Amino acid sequence: MAVIETFGLSRNFGKTIAVEDVTLAVEAGEVLGFLGPNGAGKTTTIRMLAGMIAPTEGYAIVAGHRTDRDMEQLHEMVGMLTQTPGLYDRLSARRNLQYFASFYPSVESQSQVEKYLKLMGLWERRDSKAGTFSKGMKQRLALARALVHEPKVLFLDEPTAGLDPEAAGEVRQLIRTLREEGRTVFLSTHNLNEAEMLCSRIAVIHTRLLALDTPEQLRRRFFRRQIIVQLEASDAKVMEVVKSLPFVQEARGEGSQLILELTDLERNRPELVKAIVEAGGRVIGVSEKQYPLEDVYLKLIREESGNES
Amino acid sequence: MSRRRIRTILLKEWVLLFTDLNSALVVTLLPFLVVGQGILYIWLAFRFAGESMLAASVFQTALQKLVEAMPGVIQLPGQEQLLVLLLSQFNFFLLLIPTMIAISVATFSIVDEKLSGSLEALLATPVKTWELLLGKALAGAIPALLMTWLSGGVFLLVALALGWGHLIGYVVTARWFLTLFLLTPAVAILSFMLGVAGSARAKDPRGAQNTALLIILPVFALIGIQITGVVWFTPLLILLLALAIGIADFVTLRAAVRLFRRESIVVQWR
Numbered sequence: 159m160a161v162i163e164t165f166g167l168s169r170n171f172g173k174t175i176a177v178e179d180v181t182l183a184v185e186a187g188e189v190l191g192f193l194g195p196n197g198a199g200k201t202t203t204i205r206m207l208a209g210m211i212a213p214t215e216g217y218a219i220v221a222g223h224r225t226d227r228d229m230e231q232l233h234e235m236v237g238m239l240t241q242t243p244g245l246y247d248r249l250s251a252r253r254n255l256q257y258f259a260s261f262y263p264s265v266e267s268q269s270q271v272e273k274y275l276k277l278m279g280l281w282e283r284r285d286s287k288a289g290t291f292s293k294g295m296k297q298r299l300a301l302a303r304a305l306v307h308e309p310k311v312l313f314l315d316e317p318t319a320g321l322d323p324e325a326a327g328e329v330r331q332l333i334r335t336l337r338e339e340g341r342t343v344f345l346s347t348h349n350l351n352e353a354e355m356l357c358s359r360i361a362v363i364h365t366r367l368l369a370l371d372t373p374e375q376l377r378r379r380f381f382r383r384q385i386i387v388q389l390e391a392s393d394a395k396v397m398e399v400v401k402s403l404p405f406v407q408e409a410r411g412e413g414s415q416l417i418l419e420l421t422d423l424e425r426n427r428p429e430l431v432k433a434i435v436e437a438g439g440r441v442i443g444v445s446e447k448q449y450p451l452e453d454v455y456l457k458l459i460r461e462e463s464g465n466e467s
Numbered sequence: 468m469s470r471r472r473i474r475t476i477l478l479k480e481w482v483l484l485f486t487d488l489n490s491a492l493v494v495t496l497l498p499f500l501v502v503g504q505g506i507l508y509i510w511l512a513f514r515f516a517g518e519s520m521l522a523a524s525v526f527q528t529a530l531q532k533l534v535e536a537m538p539g540v541i542q543l544p545g546q547e548q549l550l551v552l553l554l555s556q557f558n559f560f561l562l563l564i565p566t567m568i569a570i571s572v573a574t575f576s577i578v579d580e581k582l583s584g585s586l587e588a589l590l591a592t593p594v595k596t597w598e599l600l601l602g603k604a605l606a607g608a609i610p611a612l613l614m615t616w617l618s619g620g621v622f623l624l625v626a627l628a629l630g631w632g633h634l635i636g637y638v639v640t641a642r643w644f645l646t647l648f649l650l651t652p653a654v655a656i657l658s659f660m661l662g663v664a665g666s667a668r669a670k671d672p673r674g675a676q677n678t679a680l681l682i683i684l685p686v687f688a689l690i691g692i693q694i695t696g697v698v699w700f701t702p703l704l705i706l707l708l709a710l711a712i713g714i715a716d717f718v719t720l721r722a723a724v725r726l727f728r729r730e731s732i733v734v735q736w737r
């Protein structure tokens with residue numbers, strides 16, 4: 159069942175088109191990565207989905223509510239981590255949480271505040287002012303705030319941006335916990351590795367939605383699969399033999415490596431190795447070329463920019 | 468629900484207000500500075516410049532209007548007539564207090580929250596923006612009113628202590644009460660709403676305050692108009708003035724509510 163659904167969602171700011179015609183669906187319990195460069199419209203989309211601004215065209219349904227109509231009910235169902243933690247520096251961690259918790263009618267704020275302070279490892283520091291916290295602690299407190307009313311749907315706007323690797327790791331671990339609890343998470347990020355680690359599917363946005371798929375499928379779609387044969391040394395004769403094989407579609411040499419495209423990457427492999435060995439080639443290893451998701455992403459964005467100009 | 472929320476907002480605003488030294492000083496000390504300064508000027512004028520002021524034609528006209536309004540004054544010696552005239556300015560002078568406090572609280576509580584990003588986080592909760600606005604307005608208006616009334620009381624006590632007790636009857640009249648209990652709340656609301664408007668665009672509290680503090684000019688104008696005898700504010704005039712400001716309150720309130728919508732805050736307050 160889709161928990162987040164958008165239909166031609168668009169938003170302009172005067173003449174600037176921030177988001178255009180985004181149609182997507184996020185299933186219950188899914189962690190969706192929402193990727194895009196600066197100014198791609200990630201925050202704008204999240205704000206529309208969280209019922210903070212209205213779309214100029216199209217609409218969205220989140221947790222069964224139109225985001226531009228039933229805002230009050232919507233706000234009870236969703237949690238939001240804004241791009242900046244936005245805490246009251248002169249209030250204690252506990253007071254910060256209590257204040258926000260008090261706006262949800264059905265929340266037992268005392269116990270919820272305690273639960274999340276403990277979960278985020280802030281219980282010992284509960285009476286310290288938020289202003290004295292490190293960046294990572296602030297982010298965890300902001301996460302606690304987004305969770306204090308047990309929302310089904312969470313919008314996280316770049317939750318690990320600006321954190322050191324350890325703090326970012328902690329936040330990622332928390333997102334995994336959320337996933338295990340079956341919450342639906344809409345995770346905006348610049349970080350592809352992060353998206354790949356945490357998300358079942360990845361949406362790439364650059365004003366328009368460029369792609370929405372599993373990381374694996376995205377790779378397949380943008381890069382033909384290639385095989386790398388590592389030889390002891392480069393060998394012109396071997397290259398010639400390889401090129402003449404019927405199932406080799408493309409071949410090039412890179413130093414002592416052969417990079418090949420085959421008709422069937424799995425089934426042609428033994429034949430290939432046999433032919434190379436018979437031609438006198440000494441094979442050290444055979445592996446599939448791995449394209450980092452980064453390359454997929456850059457390719458998508460470049461293609462998009464190319465279309466524009 | 469709304470009542471509980473508004474109370475929560477109000478209390479949180481006060482905690483933040485009184486843990487910020489600057490704001491706490493504005494609310495607690497400024498009223499006494501205003502009163503102290505006002506009395507000092509009056510005392511100095513009365514003590515050292517009374518003769519020459521009495522001779523000045525501006526004050527002659529003003530005194531004339533004062534006597535028309537309160538014939539009993541004519542029986543006082545000339546010096547004391549002047550003193551009554553000066554003390555009678557105090558009701559308008561007190562208007563500076565709600566103005567400054569309301570503006571200071573509004574800009575402080577909104578700009579701070581806007582810059583830190585907490586306002587945006589708040590807008591993702593079910594809180595209604597009018598609840599937020601009302602909570603913040605009360606957080607500013609309550610201390611503004613209390614401090615104004617307190618200052619009025621302090622002023623009377625000091626006047627007594629200076630041996631001006633027999634003149635108080637001429638000062639604490641219908642004008643005095645109308646100013647304190649009608650004009651003061653109306654001015655406080657107007658100041659707060661101007662503070663909200665100033666906060667929308669401002670990059671820091673000071674910028675917001677500069678915009679909003681323009682309202683102080685009309686307050687000074689009121690004092691100027693009265694002390695120079697251009698117009699003597701009768702109770703009826705004060706009532707009309709309060710009514711006019713009440714209308715201005717209503718207009719700015721509507722503008723502020725619109726300015727304080729989720730959409731506007733997120734999109735326009737940058």
Ligand SMILES: Nc1ncnc2c1ncn2[C@@H]1O[C@H](COP(=O)(O)OP(=O)(O)OP(=O)(O)O)[C@@H](O)[C@H]1O
Nearest residue numbers: 171174176195196197198199200201202203733734
């Ligand atoms: N309130 C606004 N008024 C005018 N233009 C805006 C507003 N908010 C966003 N924009 C514009 O809309 C576009 C998308 O902005 P948005 O903040 O959604 O991008 P983003 O993907 O979140 O970027 P980043 O990675 O930098 O956070 C940008 O061109 C931005 O300038």
Ligand SMILES: [Mg+2]
Nearest residue numbers: 200201202241
């Ligand atoms: Mg953003």
